[in-house]
Amino acid sequence: MADIFISYARPNRDKIEKLSKALEASGYSVWWDRRIEIGAEFSKDIERELNEAKAVIVAWSADANQSSWVKDEASAAHEQQKLIPVRLDTERPPIGFRQYQSLDLSDWRGDTEAAPFQQLLDALKSIPKEGVESPSPPMARQSTILSDKRIWGGALALAVVVGLAAVAIISSRDSRSEPVADTTSSTKTNEAPAAKGDSATGAVSLAVLPFVNMSSDPEQEHFADGLTEELLNWLANVEGLEVPGRTSSFRYKGKLEDMREIGQGLNVQYLLEGSVRLSGDQLRITAQLIEAENGFHLWSQTYDRKLDGIFAIQDEISRLVVTELLGAIPESGINNPAAVGNVDAKAHELYLEGRALWNARNLPDAFEKFRAATEIDPNHALAQSYKAVLAAYAIHNGFTLSVGGESNRSIMNAAISRAVSLQPTSADVLFAQGWVQEFGASMQSRGGSGDSAAKTLALGFYDRAVRANPRHVEALHALSRITLDSKRKIELLNRVLDIDFGLVSARRNLQDNYLQLEDFDSAIQLAERAYTLMPETSRAEGAILARNIGDIERMGEYLFRDWSGPGVDEFSRLLRAAVLADLGRMEEAVFLLEREVEETSSPNWALFTSLQAHGLRKQSESELAIAEQIYNLKDRPRWANGALSESLLANGDPQRALEIIVEARPDLVQPNDPQINISMFNSVFDREAVTGALILDKLQRHDEADSIWAASIDASVSDPMTGWRQHLARAILHGHSGDIDAAISELQTAYDKGFRFVYSFNCNGCIDRDFYDANGYFEPLFEETEFQQILAQIEAENAATLARLDERHNILARVREMMAKDDQAGE
Numbered sequence: 001m002a003d004i005f006i007s008y009a010r011p012n013r014d015k016i017e018k019l020s021k022a023l024e025a026s027g028y029s030v031w032w033d034r035r036i037e038i039g040a041e042f043s044k045d046i047e048r049e050l051n052e053a054k055a056v057i058v059a060w061s062a063d064a065n066q067s068s069w070v071k072d073e074a075s076a077a078h079e080q081q082k083l084i085p086v087r088l089d090t091e092r093p094p095i096g097f098r099q100y101q102s103l104d105l106s107d108w109r110g111d112t113e114a115a116p117f118q119q120l121l122d123a124l125k126s127i128p129k130e131g132v133e134s135p136s137p138p139m140a141r142q143s144t145i146l147s148d149k150r151i152w153g154g155a156l157a158l159a160v161v162v163g164l165a166a167v168a169i170i171s172s173r174d175s176r177s178e179p180v181a182d183t184t185s186s187t188k189t190n191e192a193p194a195a196k197g198d199s200a201t202g203a204v205s206l207a208v209l210p211f212v213n214m215s216s217d218p219e220q221e222h223f224a225d226g227l228t229e230e231l232l233n234w235l236a237n238v239e240g241l242e243v244p245g246r247t248s249s250f251r252y253k254g255k256l257e258d259m260r261e262i263g264q265g266l267n268v269q270y271l272l273e274g275s276v277r278l279s280g281d282q283l284r285i286t287a288q289l290i291e292a293e294n295g296f297h298l299w300s301q302t303y304d305r306k307l308d309g310i311f312a313i314q315d316e317i318s319r320l321v322v323t324e325l326l327g328a329i330p331e332s333g334i335n336n337p338a339a340v341g342n343v344d345a346k347a348h349e350l351y352l353e354g355r356a357l358w359n360a361r362n363l364p365d366a367f368e369k370f371r372a373a374t375e376i377d378p379n380h381a382l383a384q385s386y387k388a389v390l391a392a393y394a395i396h397n398g399f400t401l402s403v404g405g406e407s408n409r410s411i412m413n414a415a416i417s418r419a420v421s422l423q424p425t426s427a428d429v430l431f432a433q434g435w436v437q438e439f440g441a442s443m444q445s446r447g448g449s450g451d452s453a454a455k456t457l458a459l460g461f462y463d464r465a466v467r468a469n470p471r472h473v474e475a476l477h478a479l480s481r482i483t484l485d486s487k488r489k490i491e492l493l494n495r496v497l498d499i500d501f502g503l504v505s506a507r508r509n510l511q512d513n514y515l516q517l518e519d520f521d522s523a524i525q526l527a528e529r530a531y532t533l534m535p536e537t538s539r540a541e542g543a544i545l546a547r548n549i550g551d552i553e554r555m556g557e558y559l560f561r562d563w564s565g566p567g568v569d570e571f572s573r574l575l576r577a578a579v580l581a582d583l584g585r586m587e588e589a590v591f592l593l594e595r596e597v598e599e600t601s602s603p604n605w606a607l608f609t610s611l612q613a614h615g616l617r618k619q620s621e622s623e624l625a626i627a628e629q630i631y632n633l634k635d636r637p638r639w640a641n642g643a644l645s646e647s648l649l650a651n652g653d654p655q656r657a658l659e660i661i662v663e664a665r666p667d668l669v670q671p672n673d674p675q676i677n678i679s680m681f682n683s684v685f686d687r688e689a690v691t692g693a694l695i696l697d698k699l700q701r702h703d704e705a706d707s708i709w710a711a712s713i714d715a716s717v718s719d720p721m722t723g724w725r726q727h728l729a730r731a732i733l734h735g736h737s738g739d740i741d742a743a744i745s746e747l748q749t750a751y752d753k754g755f756r757f758v759y760s761f762n763c764n765g766c767i768d769r770d771f772y773d774a775n776g777y778f779e780p781l782f783e784e785t786e787f788q789q790i791l792a793q794i795e796a797e798n799a800a801t802l803a804r805l806d807e808r809h810n811i812l813a814r815v816r817e818m819m820a821k822d823d824q825a826g827e
Helices: 010-025 042-052 068-079 115-123 162-168 218-236 246-250 259-266 307-326 345-359 363-376 381-397 408-422 427-440 452-468 473-482 486-499 504-516 520-533 535-549 552-560 570-582 586-599 603-616 620-631 640-650 654-664 687-698 702-717 724-737 740-752 785-809 811-826
Strands: 004-007 055-060 083-087 183-187 204-208 270-279 282-291 296-306
Touching (some): 004 010, 004 042, 004 068, 042 068, 204 246, 204 307, 218 270, 218 345, 270 307, 282 307, 296 307, 345 381, 381 408, 381 427, 408 427, 427 452, 427 473, 473 504, 504 520, 535 552, 535 570, 552 570, 552 785, 570 603, 586 811, 603 620, 620 640, 640 654, 640 687, 654 687, 687 702, 687 724, 702 724, 724 740, 785 811
Antiparallel strands (some): 183 296
């Protein structure tokens, strides 16, 4: 216990050190935050020292006047009747503290004999000097732990009295008054606040990590995720801060990784992490600000409040982060781009849970959260907005959300109308209006083009949403989706990825746009950047890109380098087998597939992988048995009908094959509807339609088959995809339509553009087996000399590619070693 506790603002540290030394030289023990030991529980130390000190000197200054922490410590000292205020400059103390006479130390330079200091000693005469301590130097800098950071002065007691809240909290919720925190404890450092950004850009980079759910109820996980996302969005809109988007940060959810590694992975200087515990209406939120370079906590803070205090907590955390990292709150303040207005706290809890579920695309549960939120508080505009978004999504995809008989459309219309009446300029509301127009304005089939007028309206709403909040990722992504100009699409998608590089769908969309422009260099650079920053999620992504641009060697690099490193998942292992098959190593390929079947914990994945293995082995009967199992699954995958019909055709049962394919695609055999609904599946061709045409040919129904070939060729002309896959698909279509010259020409172009995937299922959406497939995709071309020459060239080049990859990564020896171990285990 020290005689004197000193409360001050960080910019005044030098004066406080002089004051402390002078007081200690005068026989008093002094506590200020230089005394916090490494690893101490900062908040407990501060609270204990303030309570146990016999006097609290509050050093007012222009900086201290703006500090809620100094004000709180002054309030606590006043309540305990031990406040001694001093002034370090000419600024008067803030309103609420001017009734106390403060000693003027503005001109004091450390002389213990000077009149101002002697006046302070007179004020302290009543204090007995029981806890005399010899002066001690400030805590030594420890570069491996603290870098240049010091421990802040004054407690971080953040219970802001209502009379000061309007001054202390700059936020978009200025109409809301919040209760004082029941308990708030925290710690801070003591260097002067100054911008700590990158010297080149001047910006400070901060990632908000998913707050951990500490509640006993696992359902509160969604509340913690929603709160994290809202806090992230607030901070991301502060000028001078660069904050990675939700998807990037949330990839670390539930992972016990070193903070320094997370900082490197997200390429940020600082991290904000925390935990949430909600029990009934009792809320505890803990937050820590961490320097990523060394993992040191700059401050840590715990709030205990009622649920309706959540808004004040979010405001306060945001303010603290900005003040610490930027030195001051920008003139624009901390503006919440998704301000909810004066809403019910329980409704907001449900809304946050709904947003987390929507992000996870758990649509039924998300809808129920938004519905419940709007029942509690119909004026929660953002909950109304996302209820409309979910209803429009249901309309577009043909499923029903409501269990009460109300139609999706009536739910959508009522919700969006209410949201617009409440917050017509909100970015979230504008985004929802765009979504409603794009997906809910008219009954649209999946994959259809939709109503052009509605999409024009949608584009306008998305554009306004982006102008209202330039970092609204959903609106930016949606705008890129329906913008027709390719360069504009690329610009918008790059903006999305600048905000949230972890958003896989945006990366893939951007890659697709680069491929359409045949800008392969940009596509490869994007894939390499993804692999460098997040190999755990982008290994297969890079391999697929390499496949699509026709670079089988690059595909092998993604899959075989760092054999057991991050991102080696079930899909990348499947692709490894496919590449080995294409490179002529069928035995090793089948082994990897069968090994995957044995080791996977997913029965459905085992079936799918087994289907591929039997296909490579040309075991058509067993392949058919597996296809039947997949077709009979309770949750039958979308492609199951096509797979079974192909297997039935290969096994000589075209009649049942037709029944199975028509079950999924009745349009293929409707004589009164000459316009077959050809969908360019996978941006290559409609594989179900091609299978149907093959079946009809086997059944001698040539006219119907020819109509499908013709419709497919017409559709392929408008297909925006370029590259080998489209040309290979056209070779198949022209071959069956009887134009052999066109088929060979397209096949040669496919080869010139990188087609090297002869024997595997890598050519998803075009061949799916090999050139000698039992289904007869290439049957019209088998006897053509040019066909045989192209095949021979592919086999020769792939053999050379295998040799190079094997030399670099020792692929074949690795697989053989695995095969030998399996043989030994089976003996």
